[in-house]
Amino acid sequence: MDIWPQTTAWTGGQLHLGGVGAVELAEVYGTPAYLLDEADFRARAQAWLDALPDGDVHYGGKAFLCPEVVRWLDELGLSLDVCTGGEMAVARAGGMPPGRVVFHGNNKSPAELRRAVEWGIGCVVVDSFTEIDRLAAVAAELGVRQRVMIRVTPGVDPRTHAAIATGGEDSKFGFSLAAGLADRAVARVAAEPSLELYGLHSHIGSQIVELEAFGLAAARMAEFAASTGVTRLDLGGGLGVAYTPGDPAPPTPAELLAVLRKETEGLRLAVEPGRSIAGPSTVALYEVGTVKGRYVSVDGGMSDNPRPGMYGAAYTAALANRRSDAPLSEVTVVGKHCESGDVLVRDLPLPSDLRPGDLLAVPVSGAYQRSMAGNYNHVPRPPVVAVADGSARVIVRRESEDDLLRLYP
Ligand SMILES: Cc1ncc(COP(=O)(O)O)c(C=O)c1O
Numbered sequence: 001m002d003i004w005p006q007t008t009a010w011t012g013g014q015l016h017l018g019g020v021g022a023v024e025l026a027e028v029y030g031t032p033a034y035l036l037d038e039a040d041f042r043a044r045a046q047a048w049l050d051a052l053p054d055g056d057v058h059y060g061g062k063a064f065l066c067p068e069v070v071r072w073l074d075e076l077g078l079s080l081d082v083c084t085g086g087e088m089a090v091a092r093a094g095g096m097p098p099g100r101v102v103f104h105g106n107n108k109s110p111a112e113l114r115r116a117v118e119w120g121i122g123c124v125v126v127d128s129f130t131e132i133d134r135l136a137a138v139a140a141e142l143g144v145r146q147r148v149m150i151r152v153t154p155g156v157d158p159r160t161h162a163a164i165a166t167g168g169e170d171s172k173f174g175f176s177l178a179a180g181l182a183d184r185a186v187a188r189v190a191a192e193p194s195l196e197l198y199g200l201h202s203h204i205g206s207q208i209v210e211l212e213a214f215g216l217a218a219a220r221m222a223e224f225a226a227s228t229g230v231t232r233l234d235l236g237g238g239l240g241v242a243y244t245p246g247d248p249a250p251p252t253p254a255e256l257l258a259v260l261r262k263e264t265e266g267l268r269l270a271v272e273p274g275r276s277i278a279g280p281s282t283v284a285l286y287e288v289g290t291v292k293g294r295y296v297s298v299d300g301g302m303s304d305n306p307r308p309g310m311y312g313a314a315y316t317a318a319l320a321n322r323r324s325d326a327p328l329s330e331v332t333v334v335g336k337h338c339e340s341g342d343v344l345v346r347d348l349p350l351p352s353d354l355r356p357g358d359l360l361a362v363p364v365s366g367a368y369q370r371s372m373a374g375n376y377n378h379v380p381r382p383p384v385v386a387v388a389d390g391s392a393r394v395i396v397r398r399e400s401e402d403d404l405l406r407l408y409p
């Protein structure tokens with residue numbers, strides 16, 4: 001399937017995004033850089049709103065967040081899911097009304113809970129009995145009746161990588177339905193005058209490309225909602241994306257919603273898509289530094305994309321600055337970091353005349369890449385450049401070595 005952002009054009013062999021050429025983008029903003037196709041991001045967010053006009057779409061900010069994206073979400077009418085004080089700070093900086101923010105996390109600190117309640121956060125998704133006590137105390141002290149959802153683990157296997165499956169019985173997240181903990185959590189929240197039981201929440205995992213597990217979780221959650229009298233269900237995020245042209249097309253938001261609705265009649269639904277909005281909107285642009293045998297080294301690597309190393313994620317890449325009619329040969333695209341596992345793409349056919357100075361573009365680089373990027377080997381993190389209607393602007397600036405040195409007293 002076509003995995004490039006919607007405004008992608010190949011003119012004279014050169015990648016253009018949002019009407020701007022990759023060569024110009026590399027000259028002006030440097031490489032590596034994440035190039036975000038604003039129209040693509042907005043269209044994907046809109047598709048979720050269209051699929052759930054009578055519910056709430058909370059964008060999963062962990063996939064990728066910055067103040068400018070918060071402004072787009074606000075403008076479009078999405079809400080926002082944050083899971084740390086840091087993400088909450090970005091939501092605030094971007095001007096998201098606090099009432100449209102939902103706060104997740106299995107270990108929110110008392111200080112984070114206080115900040116959230118003081119800010120007027122729309123909803124806190126409670127994840128442990130300790131947290132229910134903490135939040136009730138903070139809300140009581142601040143004289144607030146805080147809306148909460150209860151995170152439930154419905155005991156389903158989403159058939160995704162083990163590190164990103166969250167809906168099974170053995171999970172650090174939520175209250176188990178099967179073990180009766182979810183029932184006890186409902187009773188505990190109901191007994192706290194400073195808490196309002198607003199809804200039930202489940203999130204079964206991420207990069208899920210089959211609909212069965214979503215349907216099963218929805219059915220279990222709907223049954224539990226009926227037994228507790230709760231009328232709102234937030235069924236989380238998790239819809240997967242295609243990373244390579246050989247991956248099957250994932251279900252659309254409308255297809256997922258059809259499955260969820262079938263199981264949850266009469267309930268108000270919310271969803272929390274992250275990857276399916278941000279992932280395909282963005283292309284990572286690298287410059288080739290060396291070509292040695294089968295190894296093509298680029299100027300980024302595992303610090304800007306830890307996903308191949310962490311989850312065995314497969315990506316593709318394409319020559320982005322020129323046309324080449326040279327025969328293809330299989331290469332391994334590697335980064336500049338100090339370990340052999342620093343591989344971005346394995347066994348990729350690329351033109352055999354690939355040379356230093358060429359640009360390589362890696363599509364589907366918008367989710368869990370900049371947000372998970374680190375500074376291994378003191379490599380500064382790349383910028384995010386939004387492209388639209390023939391112009392480009394920085395929405396996350398490139399880190400500099402000075403930024404890194406500023407950390408040292
Ligand atoms: C509670 C919660 N909601 C939403 C998301 C977003 O998930 P995804 O990016 O897979 O749509 C996550 C991450 O998996 C999550 O933990």
Ligand SMILES: N[C@@H](CCCC[NH3+])C(=O)O
Binds near residue numbers: 062311
């Ligand atoms: N970081 C994971 C997704 C985690 C989902 C967050 N709850 C990935 O890159 O696939």
